[in-house]
Amino acid sequence: xxxxxxxxxxxxxxxxxxxxxxxxxxxxxxxxxxxxxxxxxxxxxxxxxxxxxxxxxxxxxxxxxxxxxxxxxxxxxxxxxxxxxxxxxxxxxxxxxxxxxxxxxxxxxxxxxxxxxxxxxxxxxxxxxxxxxxxxxxxxxxxxxxxxxxxxxxxxxxxxxxxxxxxxxxxxxxxxxxxxxxxxxxxxxxxxxxxxxxxxxxxxxxxxxxxxxxxxxxxxxxxxxxxxxxxxxxxxxxxxxxxxxxxxxxxxxxxxx
Amino acid sequence: xxxxxxxxxxxxxxxxxxxxxxxxxxxxxxxxxxxxxxxxxxxxxxxxxxxxxxxxxxxxxxxxxxxxxxxxxxxxxxxxxxxxxxxxxxxxxxxxxxxxxxxxxxxxxxxxxxxxxxxxxxxxxxxxxxxxxxxxxxxxxxxxxxxxxxxxxxxxxxxxxxxxxxxxxxxxxxxxxxxxxxxxxxxxxxxxxxxxxxxxxxxxxxxxxxxxxxxxxxxxxxxxxxxxxxxxxxxxxxxxxxxxxxxxxxxxxxxxxxxxxxxxxxxxxxxxxxxxxxxxxxxxxxxxxxxxxxxxxxxxxxxxxxxxxxxxxxxxx
Ligand SMILES: Nc1ncnc2c1ncn2[C@@H]1O[C@H](COP(=O)(O)OP(=O)(O)OP(=O)(O)O)[C@@H](O)[C@H]1O
Ligand SMILES: [Mg+2]
Numbered sequence: 001x002x003x004x005x006x007x008x009x010x011x012x013x014x015x016x017x018x019x020x021x022x023x024x025x026x027x028x029x030x031x032x033x034x035x036x037x038x039x040x041x042x043x044x045x046x047x048x049x050x051x052x053x054x055x056x057x058x059x060x061x062x063x064x065x066x067x068x069x070x071x072x073x074x075x076x077x078x079x080x081x082x083x084x085x086x087x088x089x090x091x092x093x094x095x096x097x098x099x100x101x102x103x104x105x106x107x108x109x110x111x112x113x114x115x116x117x118x119x120x121x122x123x124x125x126x127x128x129x130x131x132x133x134x135x136x137x138x139x140x141x142x143x144x145x146x147x148x149x150x151x152x153x154x155x156x157x158x159x160x161x162x163x164x165x166x167x168x169x170x171x172x173x174x175x176x177x178x179x180x181x182x183x184x185x186x187x188x189x190x191x192x193x194x195x196x197x198x199x200x201x202x203x204x205x206x207x208x209x210x211x212x213x214x215x216x217x218x219x220x221x222x223x224x225x226x227x228x229x230x231x232x233x234x235x236x237x238x239x240x241x242x243x244x245x246x247x248x249x250x251x252x253x254x255x256x257x
Numbered sequence: 258x259x260x261x262x263x264x265x266x267x268x269x270x271x272x273x274x275x276x277x278x279x280x281x282x283x284x285x286x287x288x289x290x291x292x293x294x295x296x297x298x299x300x301x302x303x304x305x306x307x308x309x310x311x312x313x314x315x316x317x318x319x320x321x322x323x324x325x326x327x328x329x330x331x332x333x334x335x336x337x338x339x340x341x342x343x344x345x346x347x348x349x350x351x352x353x354x355x356x357x358x359x360x361x362x363x364x365x366x367x368x369x370x371x372x373x374x375x376x377x378x379x380x381x382x383x384x385x386x387x388x389x390x391x392x393x394x395x396x397x398x399x400x401x402x403x404x405x406x407x408x409x410x411x412x413x414x415x416x417x418x419x420x421x422x423x424x425x426x427x428x429x430x431x432x433x434x435x436x437x438x439x440x441x442x443x444x445x446x447x448x449x450x451x452x453x454x455x456x457x458x459x460x461x462x463x464x465x466x467x468x469x470x471x472x473x474x475x476x477x478x479x480x481x482x483x484x485x486x487x488x489x490x491x492x493x494x495x496x497x498x499x500x501x502x503x504x505x506x507x508x509x510x511x512x513x514x515x516x517x518x519x520x521x522x523x524x525x526x527x528x529x530x531x532x533x534x535x536x537x538x539x540x541x542x543x544x545x546x547x548x549x550x551x552x553x554x555x556x557x558x559x560x561x562x563x564x565x566x567x568x569x570x571x572x573x574x
Binding site for chain 1: 472473475476477482490491498
């Protein structure tokens with residue numbers, strides 16, 4: 001398997017090369033190239049339907065690419081012989097709609113993967129889960145069922161659940177979109193804290209404020225093409241392409257209520 | 258509340274997104290400091306007292322209307338039936354107290370066999386149904402023959418009337434004279450009912466599994482759970498919870514269908530009633546059997562209603 005992990009002294013966690021994906025002949029991703037270094041935070045921005053979620057789902061092998069390759073830590077995960085379950089063990093994913101398991105308590109949700117996938121003993125898994133809950137201000141919710149939590153609390157639990165397996169890479173798909181503005185802040189706080197601890201993350205987001213604040217690199221997707229990428233200062237203040245400028249103008253206008 | 262407040266810190270000051278952030282801050286502040294409304298000062302207002310009085314009066318009126326209309330209805334039905342020309346004869350053949358008490362012990366003893374058949378068939382049906390439903394969710398190519406078999410099974414046994422299955426199993430299986438095939442009639446009845454109901458219950462389970470949103474499976478797989486683990490720990494628990502009311506409904510129907518086993522001969526309630534009726538040309542024993550079946554199914558039916566109402570309430574909440 002090819003794909004040098006160390007390039008120019010950088011530690012590349014994720015490398016996406018010329019990835020194509022189509023649904024029923026409709027091309028959703030058109031030759032995406034993207035590279036994510038260790039401890040780097042990458043934000044995917046772009047209009048609805050531009051392919052942000054699809055790209056994340058391809059990285060997590062929830063969808064199979066139609067062409068191109070994806071490397072995780074130098075190993076080709078799009079290889080047909082690669083074990084998807086093994087790849088997903090190393091990648092955490094958080095969804096827009098939380099997707100907590102309603103039949104389990106918060107603690108059950110968080111400890112499921114460590115116990116069943118990573119073979120951690122129950123006592124230790126629960127202890128670690130409680131530590132995480134404590135750290136993110138949810139210690140009193142350990143025994144609660146998801147339907148008794150607010151949206152913001154559910155999303156924070158979903159993030160903790162993804163963290164509990166100590167993933168190499170965390171994918172976050174519009175984790176604040178379903179939330180009341182009052183609850184957005186508490187979720188953003190967690191993401192900032194994760195960045196501070198050096199977690200490697202790829203986020204699809206409509207929150208330009210978040211992208212500006214925490215991204216090391218912002219990628220603008222348009223119709224399945226990664227049109228422009230660069231540091232947030234550059235993308236938000238002097239985008240090179242007219243398409244990018246147009247998109248940002250519209251987003252900021254829409255937000256100016 | 259322990260959450261850190263405010264989403265606005267993400268934005269550079271003066272940016273348009275900042276206005277949005279400020280809004281979020283304002284909301285956050287509201288959520289953090291709920292008003293301090295003590296309940297001690299509340300005195301029920303006259304308007305509320307009047308409202309409650311009217312509500313009580315309305316409730317009282319509705320229940321008295323319900324009672325009166327029920328009584329009128331029952332009196333009407335009873336008088337029409339007892340006034341009919343054939344009533345004395347019907348009363349004699351169906352409502353004979355002497356026959357009732359005479360047949361009761363035998364029919365009750367038979368009924369215990371019905372309960373036994375039911376109690377043994379029910380868990381078997383659950384196991385068969387669940388296995389068949391799970392086999393139908395396996396997508397690996399190796400399992401193709403199994404999957405095809407499961408489809409064939411549900412198609413065939415949902416299509417053939419239960420009473421035919423009982424005939425075929427009851428008379429056909431022993432006729433094969435294979436070593437180890439049971440010849441006990443009640444056992445054959447259990448096998449037939451399991452085959453027939455297993456097909457229905459498999460479809461109920463399958464519908465429950467399909468009703469769990471795909472995002473639940475995606476979340477489970479994204480955590481590294483295998484397909485089997487996702488099914489076992491995430492999908493099935495939700496599916497089973499949802500299908501409990503329809504399953505109980507099937508079991509109410511199974512309880513009375515244990516009487517179909519009478520057609521191949523074991524001495525259960527209906528068979529005992531037939532024997533008594535044949536001796537005396539009086540049909541009261543059938544009434545005994547009917548009452549026993551009702552006594553068993555009504556609690557089950559009410560329990561099903563209760564569970565359905567509870568899940569409805571939960572979804573509404
Ligand atoms: N399973 C699917 N089957 C068919 N089409 C799909 C499927 N999933 C996504 N698509 C299509 O792919 C395109 C890209 O979808 P995607 O969800 O990746 O967009 P997105 O950038 O995440 O949008 P949003 O910001 O609204 O979440 C859309 O046109 C969508 O209709
Ligand atoms: Mg999306």
